[in-house]
Amino acid sequence: MRMWMLPPEGMCRKHLLGEHVELHMLLGSMRRGKSIEGFLSGGLVDPQQLFARHDELVTEMTRRRFKHTSSIDACECASLAAQYAGRTSINIAANAAELRRRCPDCAHLMQAKNAPTQSKNTIPVG
Ligand SMILES: [Zn+2]
């Protein structure tokens, strides 16, 4: 399980849907009281951000017209995550580099997403 925590619009279909599924797996593990120590210590997941991150991914999934029928409950997430407060931190810059290395589609999208700011200095034609 891994929360990439990258801007969802810069992720390919596979990784967007993959992270979404893994959020549901993380919630399932917490519900069953299964240990997620390895994921916490590895900086792979942050239960405290589960609900907000799910929301963010679903917004992007909806924008791309993917079906989403698995809504989750904010109160349940907050109460399950409480015990993990301050236990983990996710290195987003490292995740961006890792995903770019792993997936040409994500690399392409991330680049496209950054394009407008990078080309700030281009002189408008006409
Ligand atoms: Zn969902």
Ligand SMILES: [Zn+2]
């Ligand atoms: Zn990808």
